[in-house]
Amino acid sequence: MELLQLQYFLTVARLEHVTEAARSLHVTQSSLSKTIQRLEEDLGAPLFDRVGRRLRLNEHGSRFLLRAERALLELEEGKREIRDWTQAEYGTLKLAVTNASTLPGILSEFRKQWPMIHFHVQMVTTQEMLAALRRGEADFCLSSFPVQDDEIQCQTLFLDPILVAVPKNHRLAGRRSVALAELQDEWFVGVKRGYATRDLVDAVCHEAGFEPAYVYEGDEPARLVTFVEAGIGIAFIPCTGRSLHEQVHYLRIEDQRLAREITLLWHKSRYISRAAQHFRRVVEAYFADVTGNAVLSFCQADSPPDCSC
Secondary structure, X not given: OOHHHHHHHHHHHHHOOHHHHHHHHOOOHHHHHHHHHHHHHHHOOOOEEEEOOEEEEOHHHHHHHHHHHHHHHHHHHHHHHHHHHHOHHHOEEEEEEOXXXXXXXXXXXXXXXXXXXXXXXXXXXXXXXXXXXXXXXXXXXXXOOOOOEOOEEEEEEEEEEEXXXXXXXXXXXXXXXXXXXXXXXXXXXXXXOOOXXXXXXXXXXXXXXXXXXXXXXXXXXXXXXXXXXXXXXXXEEEHHHOOOXXXXXXXXXXXXXXXXXXXXXEEOOOOOOHHHHHXXXXXXXXXXXXXXXXXXXXXXXXXXXXXXX
């Protein structure tokens, strides 16, 4: 059995199509098919069922896939560890996030401290985030909620209160706080289902006896305040996601301790590079500063100052 066979097998298993897999691997279809055939001969069992032009993993293939992924991941982890110890100051960092409101500040500080470390960040849904961790495609995930999983380590960084953003000419704009029940007849703008903050808010509103009526659902949380300012709808905005738009007013929610739990996630069995360890220390220091920041203290106080600041 050859390493190349395993790599080709994983690509075909992921794409379920020989033509697409060959294009992805930059090889001919005949070469790819022969490689998969030799692997099946080595194993003594077929790995795929042919369904028209597509391939589907059969029971043998599904079982072997788990082993093959684990084997190649271990080899990749070994390569990363060697590179890490020979080129520590030139490391790489892969991040997946479900919220990006605190990311600019974190990455800015990280780049100041470690300018030679390259990083790549992708905004994902909750399920995509967990899949990235399990596949080794992310060193850390910055999440809006905690995760309970035998394979995932979860560190709570900050409890981020969720506010209600309304335009300055709104009926509630002269107040500091509002009860959830007062919002049941409002139009809302928000992110799509699958993002942790949206799912949390919907669940709490459901418990309060209503379902928010969304007139806009997107995948860019930072744009929501613009829609609020334009009078399209009101929005639930995490405290760390507030912006200084002059025509937007923020209110605390009276009858709920509604807050998202910002957490740092990583896979327990994966190698944590020195670049990743540096990032973790920067994140911990960042949220230690945020917790004591006077700008955020009003969100957690019983009698906050004017939220429009």
